[in-house]
Amino acid sequence: MNQLSLAHIEKKYGSYEASADVSFDIPKGAIFGLLGPNGAGKTTLIRMITRIIFPDSGTILFSGEHLREEHTNRIGYMPEERGLYKTMKVYEHLIYLARLKNLSASEASNRVNYWIDRFEIGSWKQKKIEELSKGMAQKVQFIATVIHDPELLILDEPFSGLDPINAKLIEDEIYNLKQKGKTIIFSTHRMEQVEEICDQIVLINKGHKILSGGVAELKQQFKENRYSIHYDGILANGFSSQFDVISTHNSEAIVQARSSTNEILKYFIDHDITVRSYNEILPSLNEIFIKAVNDTTTGAGITQNQRTV
Amino acid sequence: MKKVFIIIRREYITRVRKRAFIVTTLLAPLGFLGFIIFSFLMAGYSSSNKSVAVIDDSGIFASVVFPDAPDGSVIFHKETDLNKLEADAKNIKNQKYDAIIQIPANYELDNPKKININCLSDKSMGMIARTFINKTFSDKIRELRAKKLNIDQDQLDNLSQEIDLTYKGLSEDKKKSADAAIGVAFGYVIGMAIYILLLIYGTMIMRGVMEEKSNRIMEVLVSSVKPVQLMLGKIIGIGAVGLTQFILWILLMWIGLFMIIPAFGISSSHLHTMPNNNVQGGDFDIDKIQLIFASLKDYHFAPVIFVFIIFFFGGFLLYGSLFAAIGAAGGDETDSQSLTFPVMLPIIVSFTLLFNALGQPEGNLALWASLVPFSSPIIMPALMPFNPPLWQILLSVVFLYGGFVLCAMLAAKIYRTGILMYGKKTTFREIGRWIFARN
Numbered sequence: 001m002n003q004l005s006l007a008h009i010e011k012k013y014g015s016y017e018a019s020a021d022v023s024f025d026i027p028k029g030a031i032f033g034l035l036g037p038n039g040a041g042k043t044t045l046i047r048m049i050t051r052i053i054f055p056d057s058g059t060i061l062f063s064g065e066h067l068r069e070e071h072t073n074r075i076g077y078m079p080e081e082r083g084l085y086k087t088m089k090v091y092e093h094l095i096y097l098a099r100l101k102n103l104s105a106s107e108a109s110n111r112v113n114y115w116i117d118r119f120e121i122g123s124w125k126q127k128k129i130e131e132l133s134k135g136m137a138q139k140v141q142f143i144a145t146v147i148h149d150p151e152l153l154i155l156d157e158p159f160s161g162l163d164p165i166n167a168k169l170i171e172d173e174i175y176n177l178k179q180k181g182k183t184i185i186f187s188t189h190r191m192e193q194v195e196e197i198c199d200q201i202v203l204i205n206k207g208h209k210i211l212s213g214g215v216a217e218l219k220q221q222f223k224e225n226r227y228s229i230h231y232d233g234i235l236a237n238g239f240s241s242q243f244d245v246i247s248t249h250n251s252e253a254i255v256q257a258r259s260s261t262n263e264i265l266k267y268f269i270d271h272d273i274t275v276r277s278y279n280e281i282l283p284s285l286n287e288i289f290i291k292a293v294n295d296t297t298t299g300a301g302i303t304q305n306q307r308t309v
Numbered sequence: 310m311k312k313v314f315i316i317i318r319r320e321y322i323t324r325v326r327k328r329a330f331i332v333t334t335l336l337a338p339l340g341f342l343g344f345i346i347f348s349f350l351m352a353g354y355s356s357s358n359k360s361v362a363v364i365d366d367s368g369i370f371a372s373v374v375f376p377d378a379p380d381g382s383v384i385f386h387k388e389t390d391l392n393k394l395e396a397d398a399k400n401i402k403n404q405k406y407d408a409i410i411q412i413p414a415n416y417e418l419d420n421p422k423k424i425n426i427n428c429l430s431d432k433s434m435g436m437i438a439r440t441f442i443n444k445t446f447s448d449k450i451r452e453l454r455a456k457k458l459n460i461d462q463d464q465l466d467n468l469s470q471e472i473d474l475t476y477k478g479l480s481e482d483k484k485k486s487a488d489a490a491i492g493v494a495f496g497y498v499i500g501m502a503i504y505i506l507l508l509i510y511g512t513m514i515m516r517g518v519m520e521e522k523s524n525r526i527m528e529v530l531v532s533s534v535k536p537v538q539l540m541l542g543k544i545i546g547i548g549a550v551g552l553t554q555f556i557l558w559i560l561l562m563w564i565g566l567f568m569i570i571p572a573f574g575i576s577s578s579h580l581h582t583m584p585n586n587n588v589q590g591g592d593f594d595i596d597k598i599q600l601i602f603a604s605l606k607d608y609h610f611a612p613v614i615f616v617f618i619i620f621f622f623g624g625f626l627l628y629g630s631l632f633a634a635i636g637a638a639g640g641d642e643t644d645s646q647s648l649t650f651p652v653m654l655p656i657i658v659s660f661t662l663l664f665n666a667l668g669q670p671e672g673n674l675a676l677w678a679s680l681v682p683f684s685s686p687i688i689m690p691a692l693m694p695f696n697p698p699l700w701q702i703l704l705s706v707v708f709l710y711g712g713f714v715l716c717a718m719l720a721a722k723i724y725r726t727g728i729l730m731y732g733k734k735t736t737f738r739e740i741g742r743w744i745f746a747r748n
Contacts (some may be wrong), residue, residue, distance in 0.1 A: 014742075050532040052729070058581065069535075071736035083525035099315045100533040144529065 002061070003152055003183035004049065009058035011044055011207075018044040019055065020207040022140045026185065026200070028063075031178055033198035033215075034187040035285075037293055042187050043080070047155055049185075050077045060130055063151070073102045076150035080157045080187070082141050086130040088139055090121070093129060094147060101148035108147070115143040118287040119169070134161045141255055146177065153177060159193065171197065178255045191286040201285070210296045211288070219282040222291065225257040226281040227264065233273035242267055254281070313542045314535045320517070320546025325553060334554050338561035354445030359438050361428075362388040362406040366414040373449050378441050399571020407432050410442070418457070421450050492694035493667045499613070500663040500691035502555065503621050507656055507686065510551040510625060511632040515649070517543055518636030518728070526594075527728045536725040539635075541717070544629035548622055555621070559614070616702065617690045623709040627716050628652065634720035638740055648737075659684035663691055670695035680705050682712025719744060 004026040013020035026032045036042050042224045047053045049060060051072050060067040073263075084093055091112060098108035116122055119139055129137060138161055145153065155174070159167045174184055174197065186198055194201060195215065203211035211218065230252050235245070242263040246254045257264055261280075268275050283291075314617045324330055363375060363385055375385035391411060408430035416424050426446065428434070434442075455465045518540075521527045530539055659678065666675035666688050679697070680687040685705045689697075726743040 037426075047729075052531045071534060075532065077529075079525070079528035079532070081525040081528050083527075083529070085323075085521075085526060086524065096315070096319055097529070097533070100312055100530070141529070 001028050001064070002026060003030075003063060004185075005059075005061040005064075006045070006049075007059045007061075009045070009048065009055045009060070011041075011048065011055050016239070017207045019048070022058075022204065022207070022209045023220075024202045024209060024212050026183060028183055029178065029181050030199045031174065031184045031186055033184055033194040033201035034204070035189075035191075035201055035289060036204035038074045038189075040204045042204055043156070044207075045204065046077070046079075046156065046185070046187065049073055049152075049154065066179045070256040073148060074150050075152045075154065076145040076148065077154045078141060078156060078214075082159070084129045084137060084140065084144075085130055089126050089128055090132070091116070091125040094140065097144040098147045103148055111147050112143070115147065119143065135163055135166050138162055139166065139169075142173070146173075150182070152183045152185070154187070156187045156224055157189075158186070158189075158217075159190070161218055172211060191284065191289055195285045203289065205293050205296050208296065211292045215285065218285075218288055222283045222288045224278070224283065227255050227257060227261065228281055229253045229255060229264075229268070230278075230300055231268060231277040232276065235273060313538045313545070316534065316539060316542025317549065319544040320543050321549050321553075324547065324550045329353070330550070330554070334557050335561070338558050338565060341562065342565045358409040359383050359432075359434065360386060360405070361442065362386050362409045363412070364388050364409060365412045366391075367412050367416040369418050369453065370412060370418060370449065375445055375449065378438075382435075382443050383438050383445075405507050410446075414434050418450065418453055421454075492670070493611075495558075495694045496667045496691035497619060497663065499693070500660065500667075501686045503617070503624065503687050503690060504656065504660045504663075506551050507556060507624055507628055508653070510547055511652070511656075512649075513550075514544055514547050514629045515632040515636035515639075517547065518633050518724075519639065520729055521639065531728065535571075536590070536728060537717075537721040539728075540630065540633050540721060540724045544626055544633055548625040548629060551625060552618065552622065590728045613693045616693050619706060620686045620690045620709065623706065623713060627682060627686070627709065627713040628656065630713065630717040630720035632724040634727065634740075637724040638730075639727075655683040656687070659687040661689055667691060670697070676701065680708055685709050712747060717736060 002025045007021045007023045009019050011017075022041075031207070034042050034045065043103055044053070048055050049067070051067065051069065062068075062071045088096070094112040094115075095105075095115065097110050098111060099105065103111065104243075111139075115173075116125060121136070121139060124132065124136065129140070132140065145155070153174075156172075158170055162170065178184060186194065188194060198215055200214050201218070213221070226246070232251065235248060236252060242257070242259055244256045244258070246256055248254075255264060261278075264274065265275065282301065317653065336490075358381055361383055363370070365371060365387070377384045386406065386704075388406075388409075391409070408428055410426060410428045413424055416426065452462070452465065455461075460468070521530070527539075537663070631652045632649075635652060639646075641649050658725050662674065662678045662684055666672075666678050669675060670692050675688065675692060678684045679692055679701060686709065689702065689705045689709075721738055722744045727740075
């Protein structure tokens with residue numbers, strides 16, 4: 001079952017294509033990375049999912065139904081550019097935002113108190129937002145995003161401005177929500193976070209989807225058959241036809257396989273070089289990201305032509 | 310709809326609770342009252358006592374006693390030697406008198422305008438002093454001439470009585486019409502109040518939207534509520550704040566006018582010394598003021614205040630939606646300032662129309678200005694003291710609220726796009742494109 005299905009989403013601002021035939025599915029319970037360089041059209045997509053703006057064409061399904069106004073009460077969105085009313089007090093501000101998500105007054109008060117206890121911020125309850133540090137305000141913002149217990153959470157750069165301890169707190173909360181079966185869309189530039197947290201990603205560039213799939217599969221897909229070998233002994237030049245040595249440094253060799261990995265190991269054994277460790281080097285998402293973006297940028301003309309055919 | 314109420318509530322409560330609101334609400338009427346009391350008190354200690362020497366070379370006024378002004382602002386002294394006075398006058402410090410009135414030797418009582426009486430002074434004689442001196446001399450000359458014609462004082466008083474026509478309505482529903490002067494004054498106060506409230510609270514809406522935009526809370530809010538709900542909530546919420554303040558002002562001033570002022574021992578007869586209360590621009594007598602004061606007390610305020618509230622709110626919704634659109638379109642203060650002008654202009658123009666409309670409350674200008682939605686919030690309530698026909702009021706209400714719906718639809722389009730637009734200078738062309746955009 002998909003929490004969200006986007007099919008052939010198009011959105012233009014004048015002649016600028018913010019979203020061009022974008023389709024992808026987000027399964028229920030997944031942590032889904034929405035990635036792309038600056039200005040790729042991520043925010044446009046998110047705003048269409050949250051019904052702030054509307055696509056020119058294409059369909060968005062929410063839990064199998066056409067996205068409607070009521071669904072927005074089941075979505076929690078924490079935008080990248082986020083703020084709060086500076087002169088309001090923490091407690092009343094959270095109540096206000098909860099009420100705007102259609103919670104009753106008593107329900108809102110229960111939930112706000114629950115989260116305030118959970119994040120141990122009871123002492124700030126009556127503090128004005130302007131008295132809070134940036135990290136504190138972020139926590140309040142996070143509570144506001146999850147206060148109505150949404151099925152779908154959209155977090156745009158949720159860790160920016162957080163110290164490691166608070167970042168960990170939010171990260172744990174994200175896993176916790178996943179445990180409860182919530183779907184999370186996670187938008188960021190920080191690839192190491194994506195690698196750590198996300199199950200699946202979609203990569204957007206210039207309004208086009210250029211890549212999508214599971215993080216593990218993508219790594220397999222983009223791997224270049226490289227291995228890192230730690231060894232004792234001397235690795236002579238001009239050896240095997242089975243592999244190329246890309247670099248050696250402090251008894252570690254990075255090699256590019258031409259055939260099976262066993263052939264590489266065999267060479268080391270035959271030459272009496274002790275292998276201490278042998279690892280496949282998978283590309284980081286960062287590398288995949290850069291490679292994919294560069295490929296589409298140079299090949300953009302071709303995809304355009306293919307589209308019109 | 311429920312969400313709009315939640316937004317209205319927040320906008321209202323956070324503003325009403327602010328210290329600034331409480332302070333201005335309490336202090337403005339106090340300040341107004343203080344001003345009135347201050348003027349009363351100051352009137353007793355008129356600082357500009359002018360000593361005026363009268364030199365009668367003609368001898369016509371030999372037996373005449375010139376009365377001093379009742380507030381002591383002008384005091385007459387009879388002198389004989391002009392040369393001495395003129396010699397003194399050369400030395401400014403030695404000037405004994407503020408002014409010297411010289412009646413020429415060849416002055417003709419029978420032809421008082423043939424030769425002028427001169428008033429010599431190095432100091433500026435205020436309007437009040439001049440008016441008093443002119444009146445005194447006119448009166449005295451008239452008395453002297455009357456005496457010459459063997460008319461005694463009683464007969465003269467009888468002759469020179471001024472009369473006031475009593476203006477009354479012909480039909481039953483016009484009977485309650487206030488005196489024109491009271492109507493103009495009252496209408497002017499109403500129009501002025503709406504004008505000021507529109508400007509103050511209109512810009513408050515604009516700043517509120519700009520704050521939300523620069524705070525980036527807009528992004529958080531629009532995922533929960535529709536922009537148009539946000540806009541309406543803000544306009545209505547702030548409008549309610551304005552109305553609250555206005556009603557409190559009315560109440561406080563009411564209490565002030567009819568309780569505190571009499572308690573201070575200031576009776577309405579003191580009013581004649583109050584400056585700048587020339588409703589008709591003419592001279593006033595105490596009776597007339599007392600009459601106005603009394604008729605204000607008896608005046609039917611309820612319908613006027615009711616209409617005032619309807620039009621203030623309607624006008625506020627109309628202009629508020631435009632101010633909200635501008636707040637959303639403009640990124641910062643300087644940006645908005647250039648965008649504000651087209652919205653301020655109709656308010657200011659309506660205010661200038663107010664004078665003409667009140668001068669001819671049943672004229673065409675007043676009629677049209679009271680119907681056009683942009684000027685009706687200021688003009689229509691101001692015309693209320695003249696009992697305009699009911700159809701005019703109702704039509705005006707319909708137009709105003711209809712105009713609001715149209716403006717709000719237009720504004721919502723600008724608002725929706727504007728609130729999420731950052732870092733770009735907004736031009737009118739750009740705004741036009743937003744209005745005609747499909748989504």
